[in-house]
Structure formats: structure tokens, C-alpha cells
Amino acid sequence: MGPEEKAAVIFNTTFVHPVKFYISGFSNIPHVKYFYVFLCFVYIMTVLGNGFLISVIYLVKTLHTPKYMIVFNLALTDLCGSTALIPKLLDTFLFDRRYIFYEACISYMFFVLFFGSVQSWTLVTMSYDRFIAICFPLRYHSIVTKPAIAAMLFSVWVFVLSVIGCMVGLIDRLSFCSSLVVKSFYCDHGPIFRLACNDTSLNYIMGYVAFIVILCIPLVLIALTYVCISIELSRIASGEERLKAMKTCTCHLILVAVFFLPIVGTNIATVSSQIHPNARIINSTLTHTIPALLNPIIYSLKTEEVLNSIRKLCNINKISNKTSKNVNTLSLLY
Known part of the structure; x- marks a missing residue:
């Protein structure tokens, strides 16, 4: 065999991609199907809740503001992220279809990580909106405009697409020669690249880069904006005005806590101790x-603008129903 033929053989056998992976999920947990039924309920409520919020923002013109463009984007990514993860997860474990084709697994990984990462940076955009509103109230409407927020959100989608696309794309350069059992509940990045039998140092580096870019930097930026907001609020003499300004931030702070604390906690527990799979x-x-x-x-419950918008929509529906009933009655009379 000549050198060219040898090179061709080496090139062709460099990357060994399996036909399928096996997603292991939980091990030795009795009545685990109840957990998946719970997730099914969570998904239904997520679709209804986010679908309703998107509809309200779309239908009520008073909510067509830069702030609610960000809320709309968050609701959309929540909806897409849950749809990317939960239906496939239920299909995998409720119906015991744990084998997944290689290409489908890579796509699955990309969409789950992509939408989760967009959520992270959307929360940063929200904190920017609150920062300008409290620290530069007189210039708010000239700085936070619809084109500016649209450009920021578009940049977030493109930036996250490039980071996650690069991270997931690097999986394609790995060879899988032994175990194909993914010790997770979906095609997770870490559990998959650790199965490879060739050099995974680039994947480790990219995983850490993505962790810093998608979780650490957004968290630091949000913390910095709230430090600036706290300093600005400390200069306000009236306690009533201070409380009013803080109320506009409570929804965002709750969203940040709900999103970041479990992720950061899980990662710290994984790194610092041997957490059970x-x-x-x-x-x-x-x-x-x-x-x-x-x-x-x-x-919906904490924001007065959204509650008022929901009431408006309900009143419009009541009026339209009464009008249609009156028209029907008149048509019957004549």
C-alpha cells in the first residue's frame, strides 16, 4: 500500500461516528414514570402560559414597547426551549425509545443549549432596560428605543448561535469507539464528548468557554447593573420613591434567581463533590x-401593565359577545 493510500485510509477512519446513542436517564428509581407525567404537566402549562403572554403582548398595542419586546423574546425562547427538550424527553422515557440517531442527537443538543443560552442573555438585556430606566430616567426613551432593543436581541441570537454552533460542531470531530451510553436525560454536551476515545481537550476548552460566556458573564453583568441601580437608589431621598423604583425590578430579580441559582448550584455541586447521577x-x-x-x-401576576392589558382584552371580548348577541336578537325580530 502506497503512502497516498495509507493517508486515505487514516483520513477515512479518523472520526468514527456511531449510528445511535443510548440515553440512560435515571437508574433504579421506582415509580419514575410519575416524574415524567409531572414534566408532561409542566410542558402543557408552559405552552399555555407563554403562548398566552405572547398573545397578550401581540394583541395589546400599549405593550408594543422596548421593554415588552424583551419579555416577548423571553417568552418565545421559553416556549421553544421547552418544546425542544420535553416532548423528546417524554418520548424517550415514557415510551422507552432510548436509542437516538447520531444526527438527531447532535440536533437535539444544539436546540436545547441554544434556547437556554438565549434566555440567559435575554435576562441581561432586561437588566440593561432596568438600569437605564432607574439610572438615566430622563434619557430612557431616547436610549431604549425599539430599533436599539431589536438590534440587541438580534445580536444575542447571532452571538449565541455562533458560540453554541461552534461547541456542538466540535462533537463531529470526535470518534466513539467504546461505550455509547449517554448518562443523562438528553443528548447533553459533557456526557457525550466524554465518551469519545480520541483527544477531547478542544471540547473541554470550548465547554468552559461556553460556560463562562453563557452563564458567568451574564450573571456578572446583571450583578453590576444592580450595583449601579443600588447606588442610584441610595441617592433618592424619599423612601417611597425608592420603593417604587425597586418594585419595577422585582419581576426581573425573581426571573434571574429562578434561572441562574439552580444552574450555578448544580455546577458547583458537580465540581466540588461527587453528586449522584x-x-x-x-x-x-x-x-x-x-x-x-x-x-x-x-x-402576568406581578406586572400591573400586563394585568391591565389582560383585563382590557377580557372587557373587549365581553363587549364583542354582547354586540353579537344583540345583532342576533335583532335579526330574529326582523
Whole structure:
């Protein structure tokens, strides 16, 4: 065999991609199907909640503001992220279809990580909106405009697409020669690249880069904006004005806590101690699903503008129903 033929053979056998992976999920947990039924309920409520919030923002013209463009984006990514994860997860474990084709697994990984990462940076955009509103109130409407927020959100989608696309794309350069059992509840990045039998140092580096870019930097930026907001609020003499300004931030702070605390907690526990795989899977599952469920509830119940908009829509529906009944009665009389 000549050198060219040898090179061709080496090139062709460099990357060994399996036909399918096997997603292991939980091990030795009795009545685990009840957990998946719970996730099914979570998904239904997430779709209804986020779908309702998106509809309200779309239908009520008073909510067509830069602030609610960000809320709309968050609700949309919550809806897409839950749809990317939960239906496939239920199909995998409720119907015991644990084998997944290689290409489908890579796509699954990309969409779950992509929408989760967009949520993270959307919360940063929200904190920017609150920062300008409190620290530069007189210039708010000239700085936070619809084109500016649209450009920021578009940049978030493109930036996250490039980071996650690069991270997931690097999986394609790995060879899988032994175990194909993914010790997770979906095609998670870490559990998959650790199965490879060739050099995974680039994947480790990219995983850490993505962790810093998608979780650490957004958290630091949000913390900095609230430090600036706290300093600005301390200069306000009236306690009533201070409380009023803080109330505008409560929804965002709750969203940040619900999204970041479980993820950061799970990662710290994984790094600092040997967390049981079942505990890690439960934490990760709830981290991926519960924020998307709670976000529309928090915005619907805690935000006066949204509540007033819902009341307006209900009143419009009542008036239109009465009008249609009156028209029907008149048509019967004549």
C-alpha cells in the first residue's frame, strides 16, 4: 500500500461516528414514570402560559414597547426551549425509545443549549432596560428605543448561535469507539464528548468557554447593573420613591434567581463533590423546565401593565359577545 493510500485510509477512519446513542436517564428509581407525567404537566402549562403572554403582548398595542419586546423574546425562547427538550424527553422515557440517531442527537443538543443560552442573555438585556430606566430616567426613551432593543436581541441570537454552533460542531470531530451510553436525560454536551476515545481537550476548552460566556458573564453583568441601580437608589431621598423604583425590578430579580441559582448550584455541586447521577439529572431537568413555566406566571401576576392589558382584552371580548348577541336578537325580530 502506497503512502497516498495509507493517508486515505487514516483520513477515512479518523472520526468514527456511531449510528445511535443510548440515553440512560435515571437508574433504579421506582415509580419514575410519575416524574415524567409531572414534566408532561409542566410542558402543557408552559405552552399555555407563554403562548398566552405572547398573545397578550401581540394583541395589546400599549405593550408594543422596548421593554415588552424583551419579555416577548423571553417568552418565545421559553416556549421553544421547552418544546425542544420535553416532548423528546417524554418520548424517550415514557415510551422507552432510548436509542437516538447520531444526527438527531447532535440536533437535539444544539436546540436545547441554544434556547437556554438565549434566555440567559435575554435576562441581561432586561437588566440593561432596568438600569437605564432607574439610572438615566430622563434619557430612557431616547436610549431604549425599539430599533436599539431589536438590534440587541438580534445580536444575542447571532452571538449565541455562533458560540453554541461552534461547541456542538466540535462533537463531529470526535470518534466513539467504546461505550455509547449517554448518562443523562438528553443528548447533553459533557456526557457525550466524554465518551469519545480520541483527544477531547478542544471540547473541554470550548465547554468552559461556553460556560463562562453563557452563564458567568451574564450573571456578572446583571450583578453590576444592580450595583449601579443600588447606588442610584441610595441617592433618592424619599423612601417611597425608592420603593417604587425597586418594585419595577422585582419581576426581573425573581426571573434571574429562578434561572441562574439552580444552574450555578448544580455546577458547583458537580465540581466540588461527587453528586449522584440521579440527583444531577433531577436538578438539570428542573433547571431546564421550571423557569420557562414560572416566567409567564411571574410577569402576568406581578406586572400591573400586563394585568391591565389582560383585563382590557377580557372587557373587549365581553363587549364583542354582547354586540353579537344583540345583532342576533335583532335579526330574529326582523
